[in-house]
Amino acid sequence: MIQSETPASLIMIFGATGDLAKRKLYPSLYHLFRKGKLAEHFAVIGVARRPWSNEVLREHVKDSVLTSIKDAENIEEFISHFYYQPHDVSDTDSYIELKKLANELDSKYSLQGNRIFYLAMAPEFFGTIAEHLKTDGLTDTNGFHRLVIEKPFGHDLESAIQLNNRIRKVFSENDIYRIDHYLGKEMVQNIEVIRFANAIFEPLWNSRFISNIQITSSEMLGVEERGGYYETSGALRDMVQNHMLQMVALLAMEPPIRLTPKEIRSEKVKVLGALRSIKVEEVKQYFVRGQYGPSTENGEHVPGYREEVNVNPESNTDTYVAGKLMIDNFRWAGVPFYIRTGKRMTEKSTKIIIQFKDVPMNLYYSSDKKLAPNLLVIHIQPEEGITLHLNAKESGGQMMETTPVKLNFSNNDIAGLNTPEAYEKLLFDCLRGDATNFTHWDEVALSWNFVDKISTYWENEKAEFPNYAAGTMGPKDADELLKQDGFFWWPIADLDVDNC
Ligand code: NAD
Numbered sequence: 001m002i003q004s005e006t007p008a009s010l011i012m013i014f015g016a017t018g019d020l021a022k023r024k025l026y027p028s029l030y031h032l033f034r035k036g037k038l039a040e041h042f043a044v045i046g047v048a049r050r051p052w053s054n055e056v057l058r059e060h061v062k063d064s065v066l067t068s069i070k071d072a073e074n075i076e077e078f079i080s081h082f083y084y085q086p087h088d089v090s091d092t093d094s095y096i097e098l099k100k101l102a103n104e105l106d107s108k109y110s111l112q113g114n115r116i117f118y119l120a121m122a123p124e125f126f127g128t129i130a131e132h133l134k135t136d137g138l139t140d141t142n143g144f145h146r147l148v149i150e151k152p153f154g155h156d157l158e159s160a161i162q163l164n165n166r167i168r169k170v171f172s173e174n175d176i177y178r179i180d181h182y183l184g185k186e187m188v189q190n191i192e193v194i195r196f197a198n199a200i201f202e203p204l205w206n207s208r209f210i211s212n213i214q215i216t217s218s219e220m221l222g223v224e225e226r227g228g229y230y231e232t233s234g235a236l237r238d239m240v241q242n243h244m245l246q247m248v249a250l251l252a253m254e255p256p257i258r259l260t261p262k263e264i265r266s267e268k269v270k271v272l273g274a275l276r277s278i279k280v281e282e283v284k285q286y287f288v289r290g291q292y293g294p295s296t297e298n299g300e301h302v303p304g305y306r307e308e309v310n311v312n313p314e315s316n317t318d319t320y321v322a323g324k325l326m327i328d329n330f331r332w333a334g335v336p337f338y339i340r341t342g343k344r345m346t347e348k349s350t351k352i353i354i355q356f357k358d359v360p361m362n363l364y365y366s367s368d369k370k371l372a373p374n375l376l377v378i379h380i381q382p383e384e385g386i387t388l389h390l391n392a393k394e395s396g397g398q399m400m401e402t403t404p405v406k407l408n409f410s411n412n413d414i415a416g417l418n419t420p421e422a423y424e425k426l427l428f429d430c431l432r433g434d435a436t437n438f439t440h441w442d443e444v445a446l447s448w449n450f451v452d453k454i455s456t457y458w459e460n461e462k463a464e465f466p467n468y469a470a471g472t473m474g475p476k477d478a479d480e481l482l483k484q485d486g487f488f489w490w491p492i493a494d495l496d497v498d499n500c
Contacts, residue, residue, distance in 0.1 A: 008040075008112050012098070027424075032424060054082065099138050115143060115145050133147075144175070147177065149177065149179065178444065188246075211356065213353065214337075214489060215251075215350075218346065220346070220348045221343060222305065223305065228310040230311070236289070250268065265436070290478070291306075291463065292344040292466055294466075304470065315465070316462060316465065324337070338482060345474065349383075353378075354376040364401075412497075
């Protein structure tokens with residue numbers, strides 16, 4: 001049952017000394033604490049390899065909070081709820097020690113046996129930890145037991161099934177919270193509201209009125225120190241299998257009969273099931289891959305992907321993907337959903353552009369001026385907002401003259417509002433037992449099924465890499481993907497809220 005308040009809980013963070021815990025989890029938990037959203041009865045056990053003490057962890061948590069929040073009120077009280085347990089994930093004795101501490105804290109803070117196990121660790125440990133939690137008795141309490149799992153969930157369908165089978169022996173599907181942090185983003189959550197709470201959009205939200213949808217998620221940074229991980233992943237697995245396909249599902253799904261996790265996820269599953277399956281020989285027709293080469297910025301050398309640390313100098317790994325997805329159902333037949341994502345692109349931005357079809361007859365057409373199509377732009381990050389592009393009469397001009405105008409809503413402009421970090425919302429949801437914004441196994445399986453065909457083809461074909469320079473919007477072939485359908489990528493920088 002979803003609760004409005006967070007119940008008493010013990011949160012165990014596996015990987016407590018790691019980067020994710022430091023940058024995201026501790027500040028998010030602190031935000032919940034400060035807003036009074038964390039139950040008074042809570043405790044956190046940080047679990048990791050290093051031989052830290054409670055005091056060391058508490059100082060570490062304090063530092064991580066103070067890095068992002070300067071006026072951290074009651075920080076001492078907050079960190080007093082943190083405990084540290086040195087641990088080796090494959091050692092039963094470690095779990096027995098952990099259980100002892102968990103039981104003590106359960107009594108000390110009256111936590112009613114409610115437990116959240118957050119696995120902020122490398123994915124190869126997920127299955128082992130889940131199994132030990134059961135066999136070593138950490139799930140032997142009367143309260144709830146929820147498992148939170150970071151991405152990536154598997155490397156392909158086969159490995160995802162294996163991992164799922166292992167964790168399902170311990171946790172029911174309802175108690176598995178697979179994180180896709182895009183689903184915690186304010187404007188990703190807003191997609192549903194924009195669609196289903198406005199009479200003006202839903203009637204037009206189909207193949208009769210929408211010509212194409214474009215989703216761009218671009219990064220300016222390269223792989224930095226994550227080359228080793230990225231070599232085994234690439235942009236397709238790192239971004240498309242999860243975040244990009246999740247955004248497609250939210251944009252394309254039917255209205256759920258009610259706003260419950262079950263109904264919403266079931267509508268998303270139908271979209272993923274309706275994705276046109278691509279045969280190996282068709283991959284080139286629907287997908288373009290890229291890898292950044294070196295460039296120069298302000299006179300400085302910017303390394304190409306193959307020059308990055310822990311990257312094979314002849315690497316075949318994609319740092320960029322563009323694709324055309326077709327959803328073969330009644331609502332979307334014939335409407336391309338174009339997606340693109342990559343590293344070392346021109347700007348850091350995630351935007352969704354819904355391009356409407358042209359009006360049936362253009363009264364305002366003249367030889368030198370065509371009417372611009374209506375666009376609805378959803379700004380996901382870093383800006384958050386919505387822009388609607390319309391045509392209006394050119395002020396003071398002739399009746400025939402039109403000019404594009406933009407209706408702009410910026411979330412960032414709302415006075416005093418700092419939209420919560422995705423992890424804050426997701427942790428809050430998990431504590432309340434709301435799995436809506438976490439990925440269901442069926443979604444994971446369908447997404448891998450779709451992506452596997454592409455990756456299999458790519459892994460067996462040597463690419464002509466590098467094929468785009470750092471600081472650009474990707475390879476030329478990605479433009480061709482749209483050109484052949486009579487479209488083009490809308491220039492992202494021109495659509496920024498500041499330019500609207
Ligand atoms: P990290 O390497 O910084 O931290 C790993 C943690 O695991 C450390 O606390 C380490 O002590 C612990 N650990 C490793 N081996 C262990 C063992 N044998 N026994 C006990 N503890 C062990 O990793 P990270 O960047 O924090 O990422 C953690 C997970 O979160 C990964 O699945 C990653 O893909 C995912 N993730 C991270 C980010 C991010 O921003 N860092 C973003 C999205 C997803």
